[in-house]
Amino acid sequence: MMRCDGLVAVVTGGGSGIGLACVRAFAAAGARVGVLDLELSGVPEGPGVLGVRADVADRSSLSAAVASVAAAFGGIDILVNNAGISAVGTVEDDDDEQWGRVLDVNVSGVARTSAVTLPYLRRSAAAAIVNISSIAATVGLPRRALYSASKGAVHALTLAMAADLVTDGVRVNCVAPGTVDTPWVARLLAGAADPSAEKRQLASRQPTGRLVTADEVAAAVVYLASPATGSVTGSSLPVDGGMSGL
Ligand code: NAD
Numbered sequence: 204m205m206r207c208d209g210l211v212a213v214v215t216g217g218g219s220g221i222g223l224a225c226v227r228a229f230a231a232a233g234a235r236v237g238v239l240d241l242e243l244s245g246v247p248e249g250p251g252v253l254g255v256r257a258d259v260a261d262r263s264s265l266s267a268a269v270a271s272v273a274a275a276f277g278g279i280d281i282l283v284n285n286a287g288i289s290a291v292g293t294v295e296d297d298d299d300e301q302w303g304r305v306l307d308v309n310v311s312g313v314a315r316t317s318a319v320t321l322p323y324l325r326r327s328a329a330a331a332i333v334n335i336s337s338i339a340a341t342v343g344l345p346r347r348a349l350y351s352a353s354k355g356a357v358h359a360l361t362l363a364m365a366a367d368l369v370t371d372g373v374r375v376n377c378v379a380p381g382t383v384d385t386p387w388v389a390r391l392l393a394g395a396a397d398p399s400a401e402k403r404q405l406a407s408r409q410p411t412g413r414l415v416t417a418d419e420v421a422a423a424v425v426y427l428a429s430p431a432t433g434s435v436t437g438s439s440l441p442v443d444g445g446m447s448g449l
Pocket of ligand 1: 217219220221239240259260285286288335336337380381386
């Protein structure tokens with residue numbers, strides 16, 4: 204695992220799934236971690252981890268949360284924009300309210316959190332943002348119209364932010380997971396007629412024949428956030444069992 208000794212990371216949605224795996228991976232890599240989430244019950248306790256309740260759809264709650272992490276740990280070097288919500292359906296199923304909500308959290312949430320964190324990142328000598336996109340951004344998946352649009356926007360935003368921030372020394376990359384075994388997928392499967400058959404079907408869509416683990420996504424996030432990848436910016440790293448490339 205790449206090292207992030209002495210650095211401070213902020214992870215949105217770090218109370219569950221991929222975000223929680225990122226919190227653990229950053230702690231193991233030597234970083235202190237601020238966790239911004241609506242729900243903090245899953246956040247691990249420890250001297251190097253600070254959980255702060257925040258909603259990525261609400262700028263004032265975000266500003267206060269980011270400021271409290273910076274005050275507690277003396278700055279912020281890394282931001283992981285991971286918080287996101289799901290939407291299942293075609294363009295005929297999703298209504299205007301749902302489009303507004305999902306785009307507000309999944310797309311504007313990335314821009315908003317980045318904007319309030321950038322004043323701290325610009326003061327860091329090892330500044331990096333990692334956005335969590337999805338296989339849905341680049342592969343057509345059935346009944347994922349709104350979700351796919353939101354994650355396609357995260358890809359585009361990653362490139363635009365990387366261009367804007369390269370001269371400020373802030374790197375911006377994204378990780379594009381396939382189907383990852385998290386509480387999110389468990390919730391989706393719970394609604395299926397036969398959840399274990401549905402899980403096998405999801406696994407079989409990935410050439411590796413299994414779901415991605417949250418730890419595998421977190422390893423890619425730490426890799427892109429660590430100073431060791433100081434020349435990598437504007438990139439997208441698929442962690443999808445080969446689904447997008449094979
Ligand atoms: P999860 O539901 O297990 O965790 C998401 C976390 O985000 C939760 O702790 C939730 O409370 C938090 N959150 C949701 N809305 C928030 C908001 N407005 N403000 C702050 N926190 C909020 O989900 P996960 O599977 O770990 O997914 C994390 C990210 O990874 C999402 O962006 C998702 O789109 C992406 N992703 C997941 C998969 C997958 O198969 N699980 C695949 C590709 C991409």
